Amino acid sequence: MSTTIRDVAEEADVSVATVSRVLNGSDSVRAETKERVLKAAQALDYLPNETARNLRTQKTRTVGVLLPNMHGEFFAQITRGLDQRAKEDGHHVLVSNSHTDETEAESVIRSLLGRVEGLIILWPRLDIGFLEDLVPDSLPIVLLSTSAGASHFQTLSFENRAGAYAAVEHLAEHGHERVAILTGDPVNYDAQMRLAGYREAVQDLGLDDDSSLEIEGDFTQESGRSAVEKLLSLTPSPTALFASNDSMALGVLRGVHEAGLQVPEDLALVGFDDIPTARFATPSLTTVRTPTLELGRRAMDALLDASASNQPTHRTLDTQLVRRESCGCSSDE
Amino acid sequence: MSTTIRDVAEEADVSVATVSRVLNGSDSVRAETKERVLKAAQALDYLPNETARNLRTQKTRTVGVLLPNMHGEFFAQITRGLDQRAKEDGHHVLVSNSHTDETEAESVIRSLLGRVEGLIILWPRLDIGFLEDLVPDSLPIVLLSTSAGASHFQTLSFENRAGAYAAVEHLAEHGHERVAILTGDPVNYDAQMRLAGYREAVQDLGLDDDSSLEIEGDFTQESGRSAVEKLLSLTPSPTALFASNDSMALGVLRGVHEAGLQVPEDLALVGFDDIPTARFATPSLTTVRTPTLELGRRAMDALLDASASNQPTHRTLDTQLVRRESCGCSSDE
DNA sequence: ATGAAAGCGCTAACAG
């Protein structure tokens, strides 16, 4: 057994209460006593048992995070943001990433329930009622990239609509009138909003409004590649494409090349996300930057801000168009 | 306060011990009693307090994972592998990603110590002595991508040497005699081993052995791009390049394009890792595939296999050359 | 300023 507070107390010849006081920096302890305790603790290589402390204080200083399978860069950034912010408050992060169906998610959440003081969830097809039944009202929850829970939980997402609008608008500024969209997985909230932004822009700007210009993708590079064929079979051919994320845009780049055509000459292209590779693609990818690290930080922020506990709110983080080569511009950067 | 085992005991009109027995599936409990307890638990929406359980059993069923800033795809995959495997054993994963200097890492490990039953660490410039002082001998530890701890801890890494060797050998098979390498950060273990494999191949195969062919990079795409300039200033110019990871190879692709040259005609190229984008680059990237998810799974495997607790071992995971276009082949896939 | 003592919620002997 490792050394306990009792051992330290004996070594320092004080009571356990005093040791506790010293270690928690609290209360008033005589300087000399304090020093003796500290020395004893050091000598015994004492490390307080977190579990006991958690039990006694009814706090774990731990938050749970549920993230589905998602693009690596996005996943990494968001995780980093969450962790950074949690660390600033001395909180720990318990993660769960691999879960696909609802049954599994349920058991994951259940097993987390006793250990965490809050939950951050990014889960495309989340059933709000299900979640409400599962967790106690007192547990703060932040939902990411979903609208489903807006009336019950705090939610946070990118400003997808405006971003998509800006992308299409920029394509229009280049003179394109027939702009297609490659959508993300229809079940995905970000995908839905980006599509909405596209439609809005098409309407507002008087572009070709033809539902065959909406090609369904699923956010993977492969879906980008295979979309090119469909795109080229359209008559008349669209002269520009808004891909709902950069992964697909990269796939499109490949597909266009395989078809013996050129971006942006034969097809102007704008992506979404600004993943690191976007800048290094050939041609470099014009895209809409999403503040992913910031999303993580803000989510944790919202969760740890107890005063706002489960006040239903919906906040969005601004996105920004980054002009590079694939749209026909010469690069910004 | 939430409902406790006491409440359930009262509701079911049994002792807390019986409730505990039922909930832990253990011991022999009369079927009827068992049912009554279950019903009571359900009715009260009872959820055992994990913290209390942890304290009592002296187990947390939680492992800590330390990962530095690293390429998103790699990070995501390894995390997923770890989580998958942990879940199979009903373990939780406590992560810590954002830490840069040793001081911070120390405090992170300290704060983890009381909460985890094992540690998985990927930390390029890890000081083994430091780690040994910090953690109790009894705590199982698995080190990733490092040789530093081979004599004290379990370690696990990719078979980098053989992979790099195969890459260079393949380039030689294409007839190249002057093959350069773009190295990763010299402090990185994977980078060191890949360099070692390169050198070995250069020797064995009688290729141009010229230290100016070793260009230092840092695994970022930008370092790949800027390496092209250095590469072209060499006389005579190398006809092929082995980039120590795909990110840099992608940067090289961009750099070569900017220089008005072509891959593989003017420069044959092989990368390392086989990140998802490698297949969709133009030209598609010949590379050495690393089983990243598997690395995560195996690391957790090793950690949870208590019987092997801190038996110093060093295992490697095989890598595999994937032929695509950038080396001059027509694609495998 | 310090100590004694009462639990936090649970599991695991030990009895019966």
Place this chain on the structure above:
DNA sequence: CTGTTAGCGCTTTCAT
């Protein structure tokens, strides 16, 4: 088969 009881290691009144 079930109940009683003693803690796990710590924090926190309540005394002194």
